[in-house]
Amino acid sequence: MEYRVHARRIDAHGSLAVAKEAEVTLDTDLAGRRDAMNPVELLLAALAACMLKGIERVTPMLNFQIDGAEVALEAIRQDAPPKLMLIRYAIVVESAETDQRLDLLHRNILKYGTISNTLSSAVPLEGSLRRKV
Incomplete structure (x- = not known):
């Protein structure tokens, strides 16, 4: 593509x-x-879109029931030379699925995401997927 x-x-x-x-x-x-949005915010928005699209892609394959999802991201930047040192994310889903199924969803989102795979080879990605309380 x-x-x-x-x-x-x-x-x-x-x-x-x-x-x-x-x-x-x-x-x-x-x-x-x-x-x-500035360039870093656009990059984070692209990662958020990748993760949300990943949810849309894998939930039918996993027969996963979901009522909503959101992603929050933050980036840590160094000044000299200017570059991102770390991206943190939190994926929150509304779902009654088991914790094991939530973990499976999280792994699949990261495994099949074009943007997440590209960025993770350049900057550490740290984060989690949790159920909305």
Whole structure:
């Protein structure tokens, strides 16, 4: 498979990325902006989307019953040279499945995720999947 995104600078405060019929405003302002995601936030959003899509992919295969899911992520960045040192995540699912089945879901999300597999080879990923209380 191949993926394509085209991005262009709008002005000194932002840029626009386009893929298919979707557009995303990018925070490329040196001062930052509240109404757009910066590059690290976009990377974390891509990882969250990968994990949520993984849930959608594996739940039918595992005959797994789920009523909802959410992902929270944070990245730890060093300044010199600028790079991410760690990404932490927490996946929370609404499900009555057993703890063993939740563990199976978690392993499958990580095993078959394009973004999670790519990122885990570059930066440590730490996290868990738990049931919503």
